[in-house]
Amino acid sequence: MAKEFELIMDRIKEAQTIIIHRHVRPDPDAYGSQLGLKRYLTLKFPEKKVYAVGETEDSLEFMGSPDDISDDVYQGALVIVCDTANAPRISDGRFNLGKHLLKIDHHPPTDQYGEVNYVDVTASSTSEIIFDMIDYFNDVTMIDQEVARLLYLGIVGDTGRFLFNNTTPHTMEIGARLLNYEFDHMNALNQLAEKDPKLLPFQGYVLQNFTLNDKGFAKVQITSDVLKKYQLVPNEASLFVNTIADIQGLKIWVFAVDEGSEIRCRIRSKGIIINDVANDFGGGGHPNASGVSVRDWQRFNELAEALDSKL
Incomplete structure (x- = not known):
C-alpha cells in the first residue's frame, strides 16, 4: 500500500x-x-x-x-x-x-x-x-x-x-x-x-428484554415508546449494543433502534461472518460487526430470520 x-x-x-x-x-x-x-x-x-x-x-x-x-x-x-x-x-x-x-x-x-x-x-x-x-x-x-x-x-x-x-x-x-x-x-x-447516569435504567431494560434462542441468536428491539419512556435519543440507545455480549452461548445478535424514519440495526457476532447478510439488506460493515437500516419492524423480522439462518 x-x-x-x-x-x-x-x-x-x-x-x-x-x-x-x-x-x-x-x-x-x-x-x-x-x-x-x-x-x-x-x-x-x-x-x-x-x-x-x-x-x-x-x-x-x-x-x-x-x-x-x-x-x-x-x-x-x-x-x-x-x-x-x-x-x-x-x-x-x-x-x-x-x-x-x-x-x-x-x-x-x-x-x-x-x-x-x-x-x-x-x-x-x-x-x-x-x-x-x-x-x-x-x-x-x-x-x-x-x-x-x-x-x-x-x-x-x-x-x-x-x-x-x-x-x-x-x-x-x-x-x-x-x-x-x-x-x-x-x-x-x-x-x-463513562455513561450518563440517566442511561443506566435503560441498560437494565436491555438486560431484561432481549430474546435468545437455543442456537445462540439474540435480538433487542428498541421501539419509539421505549426511547420516550427512558428519555433517550437513538444515538444514546445505540451505546448499549454490546450490553448482552457476554451471555453464555451467544453467537449472533442484532440491536435495533427505531429512529423514526427508519430502524437502525447493529449486528454483531462471535467469529461468524454476518456482513453478507447486512449487504443483502442494503447495509454493510465488517465480517463480525455490521449495520443496516430497515424501513419497518416487518423488514426487521426478515433480517432477524436471515441472521438466525446463519446458525
Missing part, C-alpha cells in the same frame, strides 16, 4: 486547504482517525489550513469538536474521508465540493468513491492506518500527545479494548508505541467508557 500512501501525501502537499470528513453516527475510530489526521497534518504543514467536519456526538465530545466552515472553503480544497465504506454514509454531504477526494478506510471496499482509495481490511481501525501512514513517512517523532491520544482511543474503540478478533500483533505494537506519549491514557479510557 506504499504507493497509495505516496499518492495521498502528494495530494496533501499540493493542497493549501484540507477538509477531513468521516461517517455519520460517528464512533471513537471515526473521531480518532479524523481528528488525529487533522492534528498530524497541522503539525507537519503549519502553513496549511486543515479542517474536520461532520455531525457531533455528545458522548465523544471529550475527543474534540468538528469545525464549522462555509461552502466556499471547499473551493480548490483537498477532501479526505476517513473510516467510511460508502459515500451515502459520509457525514456532511459537501464532500464532493472540493478539487480532489481521497478515501482512507478499513471496511470492505463496497464503494470506491475517491480518486485514491486506501483500504486495508486487515487493519483493526482507520486510526491504525493513520498511524501506519505517519510511521511510513518517518514522522512519529513529529507527532504529539494529542495525536497519540486520538489514535489510541480510535484503536481502543474499534477493538473493544483489544478484546475483538480484529486485534493483531501489529495493533498491539502500535498501541504500545502510542502509550509512550505522555497523555493520561487511563483518564482517556475512563472517559470513553
